[in-house]
Amino acid sequence: xxxxTQTPSHQVTQMGQEVILRCVPISNHLYFxxxxxxxxQKVEFLVSFYNNEISEKSEIFDDQFSVERPDGSxxxxxxxxxxxxxxxxxxxxxxxxxxxxxxxxxxxxxxVL
Amino acid sequence: xxxxxxxxxxxxxxxxxxxIINCAYSNSASDYFIWYKQESxxxxxxxxxxxxxxxxxxxxxxxxLLNKTVKHLSLQIAxxxxxxxxxxxxxxxxxxxxxKLTFGKGTLLTVNP
Numbered sequence: 615x616x617x618x619t620q621t622p623s624h625q626v627t628q629m630g631q632e633v634i635l636r637c638v639p640i641s642n643h644l645y646f647x648x649x650x651x652x653x654x655q656k657v658e659f660l661v662s663f664y665n666n667e668i669s670e671k672s673e674i675f676d677d678q679f680s681v682e683r684p685d686g687s688x689x690x691x692x693x694x695x696x697x698x699x700x701x702x703x704x705x706x707x708x709x710x711x712x713x714x715x716x717x718x719x720x721x722x723x724x725x726v727l
Numbered sequence: 728x729x730x731x732x733x734x735x736x737x738x739x740x741x742x743x744x745x746x747i748i749n750c751a752y753s754n755s756a757s758d759y760f761i762w763y764k765q766e767s768x769x770x771x772x773x774x775x776x777x778x779x780x781x782x783x784x785x786x787x788x789x790x791x792l793l794n795k796t797v798k799h800l801s802l803q804i805a806x807x808x809x810x811x812x813x814x815x816x817x818x819x820x821x822x823x824x825x826x827k828l829t830f831g832k833g834t835l836l837t838v839n840p
Contacts, residue, residue, distance in 0.1 A: 618770075645825070645826060647827065649828075649830075655832070656816065656830045656831060656832045656833060657771065657816065657818075657828075657830040658830070659827045659828060659829065662825040662826070662827050664825070669824075669825045670823065670825040670827055705770050705771070707770075709826060714759055714761075714776060714820070714826060715761070715773050715776065716773075716826070716828065717773070718763075718770035718771045718772070719770050720768075720769055720770045721769070721770050
């Protein structure tokens with residue numbers, strides 16, 4: 615069964631450093647998403663991506679965040695200068711056209727020290 | 728504003744009993760609702776969904792009920808099993824073409840053998 619994969623599973627970084635979180639969505643999907651979940655809290659929408667551009671972003675997704683689909687398979691989230699409050703689980707999700715269900719990856723746990 | 732919340736943060740049941748997890752939403756424009764299950768260390772896993780033009784939908788051992796009058800969503804799990812132990816989130820899509828999801832806080836379901 616196809617699934618969304620994410621790497622790394624855990625990323626530890628120093629405050630102010632750049633991080634890139636990687637995702638491989640399901641191959642025939644066209645809609646891509648990043649969500650985050652701070653420990654003990656609900657899952658929050660960050661950004662949606664379709665047709666090689668951002669289609670919607672939340673207020674959390676400020677200038678420090680960017681997304682990219684560098685090739686036909688990867689979808690990345692970059693945080694330019696990490697802050698302590700960026701520590702969270704980051705989930706990638708993808709969806710095919712014509713279906714509502716979003717498939718989530720296992721997440722990357724980002725710890726900012 | 729948009730919000731999705733849960734009445735009960737924790738629910739403990741005996742194996743074999745039926746479980747009911749509740750969710751309240753406030754965005755009357757939402758037209759699609761989903762229940763996700765999240766096991767420890769994993770990403771959200773789709774359980775069942777329902778469109779706003781329906782009031783009930785059944786899956787395998789699960790039933791989702793939607794009451795638009797009071798903006799209430801529930802997930803019923805029949806014959807609950809230890810493997811059902813997880814955090815359950817309701818999520819809504821407010822009708823935008825990007826299909827972003829707004830999640831509730833989550834209910835921790837514990838099934839006692």
